[in-house]
Amino acid sequence: MSATPPTSVLFTCVHNAGRSQMTAGFLNHLAGDRIEVRSAGSLLADQVNPAAVEAMKEVGVDIVGQQPKVLTTEAVQAYDYVITMGCGDACPSFPSKHYLDWALEDPAGKGVESVRPIRDAIKTRIGALISDIDGRRDA
8 A cells, every 4th residue: 555645835936046945945844744845936046045044044944055946847747736926927837736826025135124024924824735735635
């Protein structure tokens, strides 16, 4: 008897430097290996936003070693959930997936004080996402 593979979630934003990195960090931290997590972007930044790294560190989530990763059509096709955050038409879409678009302020160019409310909004959404995934799994 084989185990059910973990649900997979892909977070996308334009630069893969702030929002998508924070969402992936929270989901990894809160769900562990129950959910497979990846983040990617359509027009990559050189590095993860230092204010996002610091804001996440404040709540015990380490995203220091993360690097922006390119968004591919193959990645979108492979994941159960695709959550976009401001990438518009640059994110490929496939009708069989669970698509969510989270309107979250972009932390680019902001200091840690301005990133904290974005971080906190992300944590709330991640909690709801985990509940949704667990509910579908148990159904």
